[in-house]
Amino acid sequence: MSKGIIKTRKKQGKRSASKLAVVGSKKAFRSYDEAIKYLYNRTDYEQERHLRYNVDTFNLKRMEKLLSLVGNPHKKFNTVHIAGTKGKGSTATMLSKMLEANGYKVGLYTSRTLLTCTSE
Numbered sequence: 543m544s545k546g547i548i549k550t551r552k553k554q555g556k557r558s559a560s561k562l563a564v565v566g567s568k569k570a571f572r573s574y575d576e577a578i579k580y581l582y583n584r585t586d587y588e589q590e591r592h593l594r595y596n597v598d599t600f601n602l603k604r605m606e607k608l609l610s611l612v613g614n615p616h617k618k619f620n621t622v623h624i625a626g627t628k629g630k631g632s633t634a635t636m637l638s639k640m641l642e643a644n645g646y647k648v649g650l651y652t653s654r655t656l657l658t659c660t661s662e
Contacts, residue, residue, distance in 0.1 A: 571577040609616060616623075622637060624630045631652055638650040 571580065622634075624634050624637070634650060634652055638648045641648045
């Protein structure tokens with residue numbers, strides 16, 4: 543069956559609680575409401591209070607291994623990657639302006655803010 547064709551699985555006997563369509567070898571939601579319910583049932587790490595990063599729980603070893611497996615592309619040119627939950631746009635803009643003011647060529651890319659699950 544080609545990847546673009548959607549097929550559904552029917553369980554015999556008990557009805558499946560999750561109504562997922564199979565697209566190629568991947569599962570997809572059949573409705574918007576199912577997808578939203580799935581997303582909202584995931585852990586919101588920004589709201590978690592009991593999860594605190596420290597030297598035991600926070601390190602970059604997994605990311606460093608991944609980067610080495612793909613040839614360390616981050617070492618081929620000077621970049622700044624700004625990540626986190628709040629303030630990335632203003633931090634990137636301020637840093638960009640500081641570098642420009644000191645004679646550096648700067649390329650700034652920022653992606654749109656996702657305000658809701660329906661943001662386009």
